[in-house]
Amino acid sequence: MGLIIISNREPYAPKRGEDGELRWVPSIGGLTAALDPALQHAGGTWIAWGEELPEISEVDLPQDAPRYRLKRLRLSEAEVRDFYYGFSNRALWPMSHYFIGRTKYQTATWRAYVNVNRRFAKAAVESYREGDLIWVHDYQLALVPRMIREALPHARIGFFWHIPWPSAEVFRTLPWDRELLDGLLGADLIGMHTQDYVRYFQIACERVLGAETEGDTVRWQDHISRMVARPIGIEVETFEELATSPEVEEEADRIRRTLQTQILLGVDRLDYTKGIPERLEAFDAFLDRHPEARGRVTLLQIAVPSRERVESYRQLRAQVEGLVGRINGKHTRDGWSPVQYIYRGVSREELVAHYRAADVMLVTPLRDGLNLVAKEFAASSRDGVLILSRFAGAADEMPEALQVNPYNVDGLAGTLLEALQMPLDEKKARLQRLRERLKQSDLHAWAEGFIQELAAT
Template identity: 80%
Template sequence: MGLIVLSNREPYAPTRNDNGELQWTPSIGGLTAALDPALQHAGGTWIAWGEQHPDVTDVDLPTEQPRYRLKRIRLSDAEVRDYYYGFSNRALWPISHYFIERTQYHASAWRAYVNVNRRFADAAIAAYQDGDLIWVHDYQLALVPRMIRDALPNARIGFFWHIPWPSVEVFRTLPWDLDILDGILGADLIGMHTPDYVAHFQNTCRRALRADTSGDLVHWKGRAARIVDRPIGIEVDAYEHLATSPEVEDTADRIRRTLQTQILLGVDRLDYTKGIPERLEAFDLFLDRHPETRGRVTLLQIAVPSRERVDSYRQLRNQVEGLVGRINGKHTQGGWSPIQYIYRGVPRDELVAHYRAADAMLVTPLRDGLNLVAKEFAACARDGALILSRFAGAADEMPEAIQVNPYSPENLSDAMRTALQMPLDEKKARLTRLREHLRDSDLHAWTDTFLHELKLQDHGGA
């Protein structure tokens, strides 16, 4: 029995070395870390968009000791524009994060989404052998489970939706709401990060499809799909080991010596869901309310470039950089600037060094499916405090964090002061409890649990 994984992003990225040879480097991210070992163990196929070097359609991975095949889907420029930047990220992404005003619903983008989902499904159908488990991932491929089900009625199909599932009133603004629901319900087992997302999904099925639900089941088209909340974890041991390495400790010490202040840290993709402008405005208020902290506290904001071809993301960058300039211009004194702004991707070891250096971590999205940065910080911090938005999916798992409403600058400003003044023994006690939670549901347990449940799932009649 093998495993077939489908995701928009591929697990290994191709680059050419100095000799012009193609090398395959593991992609940074939870999905690769979770599923690459599972595929290496079971064997099978990973199907993904081949963004770079699309002329390479198949490769056996890992290259030094191949255990499974990566099947790369080549997308045309028009498909990237309409399927990825269009429907996936101008329709499904904003609606799932409750940003209805940012949605763009275009029939041409929908058609491209259907066609690309069909190509992913066809690749899975071609790779399938009796007994294989199929695991489809995320909002870019929501139609794939139904497409596979129609061709392979007896296959065991899992699906995981990694972003928030919104309330029914919001989701139903999507003109193709019924198609998306029907597509997902082609799966036997459907995973989401929180009980709230599961409840919203079931309610949407009842209201939009008029489907029957009972317990964790949705009954649709003569079948029963099981819906479960299974929040993804991180590689706790790997992060803890890296965090205490001499190289990372030296880098963390260098960051602290350079700034010579207490450090508030933010690490986010530059995305309008992450609440970066709201965080900057709250820090401005914090400095206004507590002038004694000027020269003694620095906000270090790392913004990782994201979806730069989408207009709203370019506008967000301009907004954020304008705020950084205004706040620095307002409060800078004696060689101290209140905000240090980094706009680039950061390697994992450098990121962990920042976690180690921080006195407080700001994870304050306006809405987030889970947010692994909060978990990474908890695993890596020396003695920092975690400030966490109540609208991050991870909030339910992390009650020891200082939980905030990111829409309230006063609340967020107060939380900054609380975190920076928290006694050391309290910060350490909170971190200890947070790490216990992380170990109870680490990344590999998430993978093993879901695949075990999928293997045992009754996929007969409803």
């Protein structure tokens, strides 16, 4: 029995060294870390969009000891524009995160979405061997399960939706709500991060399709799909080991020596769902309310560039940078600037050093499917406090965090003071309980558990 993984993003990216030699480097992210070992163990195929060097259609991976094949689909510029930046990220992404005002529901981009999904499904059918398990990932490829099912009626197909599933009222604003649900219900096993998302999905199936739901199942067109809530984990031991390595500890000490204040840390993709402007406004309100904190507390915000071709993301960058400038202009004194703003990607080592240096971690999205940053901080921190939005999927798993409503600027400002003044023994006790829970459902357990459930369908 082999395994076929289908995702928009590929697990390895081609990079040329200074000597000109082409190397395939693992992509950073939970999906690669979880599924690459599983696919190496089972053998099979990973199908993804070949964004860089698209002329290379297939490669055996890992490069030095191949265990599976990567099939890379070449998308035209028009397909990238309409399928990825258009329908996936201007329709499904904002709709799923409750930003209806930002959606662009356009027939042309929907058609591109259908066509690209069909290409992914065709590649899977061509790669399939009797007995293989097929696991499709995320909102960019929601139609693929049904398309595969039509060609392979007896295949075992799984799907995981990695972003929030919205309430039925919000989902039904999508003009192609029936088509999307029908596409997903081609799968035997559908995974989401929380039980709320599962319940919202079943309600949508009832209201939009008239499908039958019972327990954890949906019956549609004589096929039963089972729903499971399976929050993705992280590599807990990897983060713990990295956090205590001499290199990371040294970098964390350097960060603390440079700032010489208590450190509030934010680490986010620059995305309108992450609540960065609201976080900055709350810090501004905190400094207004507690002038004694000036010169003693610094907000260090790392913003990783994201989807810069989309206008709303460029507008967000200008808004965030304007807020940083206003707050610094208002509160700076005696060589201290309240906000340190870093706009670039960071390596895992640098990221963990910042986790290690921080006194308080701010994970305050307006809506998030899960949020792995919260989990990474809990695994890496020595004695920090996690402030977590109640609208992050991870909130259900992390009751020891100080949970907040990111829309309540004054409430968030008050929680900052609580976090900064929390006694050391309480901070360590909260972190210990968080870590114990993270270890019970780490990244590899998530992947192996889903694959076992799919095999048993």
